[in-house]
Amino acid sequence: MEISRVLIDNEKMRTLYHFHGGIHPPSNKSQSTQVAIARAPLPSRLVVPLHQHAGEAAKPIVQVGDHVLKGQLIGMPDGFVSSAVHAPTSGTITAIDMQLIAHPSGLPNLCATLIPDGKEEWIPHKAIDYRDHSSAELQQLLRMAGVVGLGGAAFPSDIKLRIGKQKITSLILNGAECEPYITCDDMLMRERAAEIVQGAEMLRFMLDASEVLIGIEDNKPEAIAALKQAIADRGMNHEVVAIPTIYPGGSAKQLIRVLTGLEVPSGKLPTDIGVQCFNVATAYSVYRAFAQGEPLLSRIVTIAGNVRQAQNYEALIGTPIDELIALGVALPDTNGYIMGGPMMGIPLPAVHVPVVKATNCVIAASDRLFPPPPPALPCIRCTRCVEVCPADLQPQDLFWFAQSKEFGRAQAFSLFDCIECGACSYVCPSHIPLVQYYRFAKSEIRAREHDKQLADQARERHEYREHRIEREKQEKADKLAAKEKAAQAAKLNSLQQPTPQQQAELADLEAHRAHIRELAQSGVEHPED
Amino acid sequence: MLFSPFISKPDNVSQIMLKVLLALLPGIALYVWYFGPAILVSITLASLTALGTEALMLRLRNRPIAPFLKDNSALLTGWLLALSIPPLAPWWLIVVGTAFAIAVAKHLYGGLGNNLFNPAMVGYAVLIISFPMQMTHWIAPHGLGQIELGFFDQLEYIFLGVLPHNATLDAITMATPLDTLKTHLHLDQSVQQILDMPIYGQLAGHGSEMVAWGFLCGGLYLLATRIISWHIPVAYLGTLFVIAGIFHLLDPGHYVAPLFHWFSGAAMLGAFFILTDPVSSPTTNKGRLIFAAGAGLITYLIRAFGGFPDGTAFATLLMNICVPLIVLYTQPKVFGKKSPKDNPVHKEGRP
Ligand code: SF4
Ligand code: SF4
Numbered sequence: 053m054e055i056s057r058v059l060i061d062n063e064k065m066r067t068l069y070h071f072h073g074g075i076h077p078p079s080n081k082s083q084s085t086q087v088a089i090a091r092a093p094l095p096s097r098l099v100v101p102l103h104q105h106a107g108e109a110a111k112p113i114v115q116v117g118d119h120v121l122k123g124q125l126i127g128m129p130d131g132f133v134s135s136a137v138h139a140p141t142s143g144t145i146t147a148i149d150m151q152l153i154a155h156p157s158g159l160p161n162l163c164a165t166l167i168p169d170g171k172e173e174w175i176p177h178k179a180i181d182y183r184d185h186s187s188a189e190l191q192q193l194l195r196m197a198g199v200v201g202l203g204g205a206a207f208p209s210d211i212k213l214r215i216g217k218q219k220i221t222s223l224i225l226n227g228a229e230c231e232p233y234i235t236c237d238d239m240l241m242r243e244r245a246a247e248i249v250q251g252a253e254m255l256r257f258m259l260d261a262s263e264v265l266i267g268i269e270d271n272k273p274e275a276i277a278a279l280k281q282a283i284a285d286r287g288m289n290h291e292v293v294a295i296p297t298i299y300p301g302g303s304a305k306q307l308i309r310v311l312t313g314l315e316v317p318s319g320k321l322p323t324d325i326g327v328q329c330f331n332v333a334t335a336y337s338v339y340r341a342f343a344q345g346e347p348l349l350s351r352i353v354t355i356a357g358n359v360r361q362a363q364n365y366e367a368l369i370g371t372p373i374d375e376l377i378a379l380g381v382a383l384p385d386t387n388g389y390i391m392g393g394p395m396m397g398i399p400l401p402a403v404h405v406p407v408v409k410a411t412n413c414v415i416a417a418s419d420r421l422f423p424p425p426p427p428a429l430p431c432i433r434c435t436r437c438v439e440v441c442p443a444d445l446q447p448q449d450l451f452w453f454a455q456s457k458e459f460g461r462a463q464a465f466s467l468f469d470c471i472e473c474g475a476c477s478y479v480c481p482s483h484i485p486l487v488q489y490y491r492f493a494k495s496e497i498r499a500r501e502h503d504k505q506l507a508d509q510a511r512e513r514h515e516y517r518e519h520r521i522e523r524e525k526q527e528k529a530d531k532l533a534a535k536e537k538a539a540q541a542a543k544l545n546s547l548q549q550p551t552p553q554q555q556a557e558l559a560d561l562e563a564h565r566a567h568i569r570e571l572a573q574s575g576v577e578h579p580e581d
Numbered sequence: 582m583l584f585s586p587f588i589s590k591p592d593n594v595s596q597i598m599l600k601v602l603l604a605l606l607p608g609i610a611l612y613v614w615y616f617g618p619a620i621l622v623s624i625t626l627a628s629l630t631a632l633g634t635e636a637l638m639l640r641l642r643n644r645p646i647a648p649f650l651k652d653n654s655a656l657l658t659g660w661l662l663a664l665s666i667p668p669l670a671p672w673w674l675i676v677v678g679t680a681f682a683i684a685v686a687k688h689l690y691g692g693l694g695n696n697l698f699n700p701a702m703v704g705y706a707v708l709i710i711s712f713p714m715q716m717t718h719w720i721a722p723h724g725l726g727q728i729e730l731g732f733f734d735q736l737e738y739i740f741l742g743v744l745p746h747n748a749t750l751d752a753i754t755m756a757t758p759l760d761t762l763k764t765h766l767h768l769d770q771s772v773q774q775i776l777d778m779p780i781y782g783q784l785a786g787h788g789s790e791m792v793a794w795g796f797l798c799g800g801l802y803l804l805a806t807r808i809i810s811w812h813i814p815v816a817y818l819g820t821l822f823v824i825a826g827i828f829h830l831l832d833p834g835h836y837v838a839p840l841f842h843w844f845s846g847a848a849m850l851g852a853f854f855i856l857t858d859p860v861s862s863p864t865t866n867k868g869r870l871i872f873a874a875g876a877g878l879i880t881y882l883i884r885a886f887g888g889f890p891d892g893t894a895f896a897t898l899l900m901n902i903c904v905p906l907i908v909l910y911t912q913p914k915v916f917g918k919k920s921p922k923d924n925p926v927h928k929e930g931r932p
Contacts, residue, residue: 232588305917309916316917317918318915318917319917390587392585394585394587394588395585395586397587398585399583417587422587422588426648427645427648429593429648429652430693430694430695431694432594432597432694432859432860433694433860434597434859435864438865442916443917444913444916445915445916446864446912448864449864465912469915469916474586477586477589478586478590479589479590479592480589481592481593481596482594482694483593485584487584487585487586488584
């Protein structure tokens with residue numbers, strides 16, 4: 053009796069929920085989990101993009117020729133949604149110019165080039181006890197530590213912690229890692245579980261969440277065991293939940309659904325239903341930022357695919373990817389590289405582009421691993437795509453509308469609820485590059501709405517200015533009246549101004565609106581975020 | 582190596598269609614067993630015509646020929662039409678029907694994936710309207726005809742139109758079980774009396790009921806391999822069963838039992854192979870139920886009260902017209918939206 057009760061206490065049974073669709077592509081994960089994470093050697097040079105996160109680029113605050121220390125701020129967050137960028141090691145800045153980076157747009161971006169001096173000389177930094185600080189202070193610290201989501205979308209974490217008055221019930225840590233080939237989170241959980249669970253506690257503290265759920269796909273028993281152990285060792289009550297292995301089970305909305313049964317309403321944020329979701333690696337960076345005072349300088353990158361030895365490396369941000377690939381030794385028939393997984397990754401424009409905060413995996417590609425698809429046939433309306441769509445869409449209809457450029461209809465059929473997971477393309481027997489059509493339609497619609505938005509914003513600004521002038525006038529008049537009154541009453545302290553509290557409220561409101569706008573524009577959510 | 586996803590499931594249209602063709606084989610084998618090899622001749626003719634017309638139309642429409650010819654969809658259209666019409670007919674009947682199906686019902690609508698109507702059923706409708714006489718001469722099953730033709734005699738009739746000197750067309754063919762039932766009911770005979778006639782077997786027509794079993798087996802294979810979903814066959818056969826059952830209970834002397842309807846005519850072929858044609862049926866599950874239930878209802882009405890012996894083909898075509906509307910009003914709830922009504926499609930409409 054006694055024993056069974058204890059068991060039940062330890063193994064809380066949680067009802068898991070189901071989301072529609074999903075696929076089971078070959079996972080190809082075991083190749084890169086045979087050996088432990090290795091620290092990549094210091095590269096010959098580091099190219100650190102100033103824009104590696106969602107939102108505004110950081111502003112460079114160093115100059116060519118400057119000597120910088122490891123962890124020194126080189127890019128200042130600029131704008132509400134933005135994040136800091138640091139020197140990953142000590143050395144000299146030799147260039148600040150436009151360079152090719154891994155980005156779907158394929159456009160060059162402003163980067164700082166750093167030649168390491170090999171000393172790894174740290175800037176002074178110190179740990180803090182997060183319990184001594186307010187949530188707002190901690191958010192600012194994370195922003196200045198450059199902590200962003202490491203699942204792939206690189207959304208600044210401080211923004212996701214700004215929840216206003218919303219009550220957060222569940223903090224969800226995403227350790228699902230559903231994409232084939234990628235194992236960086238798996239290995240991190242196996243090897244650094246203690247740090248992750250403490251990072252989770254820090255996130256929980258900032259959100260004041262009632263429970264912490266760590267969702268991990270059941271194809272990672274070692275990671276599940278390691279986290280359970282780390283939690284038990286500390287007597288925490290975070291809950292590790294093994295979830296069914298299915299792609300895209302690691303997509304934030306799908307994971308939330310599986311763990312809580314709740315659906316994030318279309319166009320809303322998880323916080324609107326009392327849930328917030330962070331990647332396990334993000335929790336790890338939060339831990340490093342607070343408990344060790346270290347900004348985000350490196351991350352775990354899986355090197356896999358057409359290489360002699362697939363493995364995970366802890367690589368400095370800015371490491372040229374070719375230097376990492378060289379560690380795994382690409383096979384001779386390699387004909388390209390993918391950043392991310394084979395379902396949602398992007399082809400690298402060149403192999404020398406740098407590792408960024410969003411680089412979870414680099415796959416060497418070959419025709420053997422990724423045979424070029426046969427020519428597409430027309431859609432036969434077989435609805436295999438419908439059967440696998442996790443967003444419950446009608447991919448064949450969206451395809452039809454995108455193809456015939458009926459964008460209004462595409463939107464009416466919920467095009468923007470598509471998470472671009474690629475499950476539909478994966479199963480299509482006609483080999484239609486469906487997701488590509490959706491991306492095209494979305495960008496077309498965004499471009500069209502952009503002009504309209506600009507006009508709207510101009511109008512909004514104009515109205516706001518009018519409003520402000522009006523208000524200032526009013527305030528002046530009030531002040532004058534008050535002054536007169538005061539003079540009449542011959543009293544002191546008659547100045548009337550908006551109280552600091554009112555000012556703070558206004559700023560908060562404006563920030564919130566900017567946030568929402570940002571989110572609406574950033575569009576797609578990354579499955580691993 | 583251009584864009585994600587970089588992997589895909591090893592599957593293609595041509596394999597899917599091939600599996601459907603395979604699933605027809607048990608029915609075809611039983612067909613040959615009970616009615617002789619003439620059906621193989623018409624399937625061959627239909628196949629050649631289908632491929633030829635497909636190639637010609639692709640050429641005319643300036644489309645690549647090889648990938649489309651390999652997709653097996655034209656073959657399937659040909660086979661389904663061949664299985665729907667009498668096998669012992671002049672060669673040009675199946676050729677005209679197949680050519681029309683492919684050229685008009687498929688390619689004039691835009692080719693693979695764009696046809697509103699099931700091409701094979703369009704071919705059938707054209708034939709039954711243009712050549713009603715030829716469409717009523719069904720071979721009698723083994724042991725029931727006054728004379729049985731050998732394979733070469735059958736070939737001679739199909740291609741040259743000559744019968745052996747001792748045979749007449751009436752002696753080697755007969756009306757279908759559904760047709761016979763209808764005619765005799767008009768003569769005020771009761772169902773019980775009619776079913777005692779030698780052309781009837783256990784459930785429906787002697788021989789043809791076994792062919793229907795063959796199609797049922799093939800259909801179950803399609804279900805098991807998830808090439809079709811259960812919605813259409815279940816809703817079609819279910820509706821047919823329920824309506825036929827109601828009438829049968831009300832007046833068993835005049836309305837034949839539901840199983841008779843299942844195993845006669847093109848009901849089984851329709852339930853698993855014709856109505857399930859993905860291109861011309863709804864894409865939503867709820868839509869499939871409505872579509873197939875409608876087809877079941879129309880099939881019964883035509884059989885029991887209409888002018889044609891079988892109703893599957895016309896039921897399919899009539900319901901094909903409704904597909905866009907059915908799909909529009911059966912959109913499922915999108916993830917994160919409250920109800921299907923939340924999807925703005927209801928306000929915007931669809932093609
Ligand atoms: S899977 Fe491909 S062929 Fe089938 S309905 Fe979807 S888009 Fe059309
Ligand atoms: S890419 Fe979009 S349409 Fe396709 S399965 Fe994923 S969510 Fe559905």
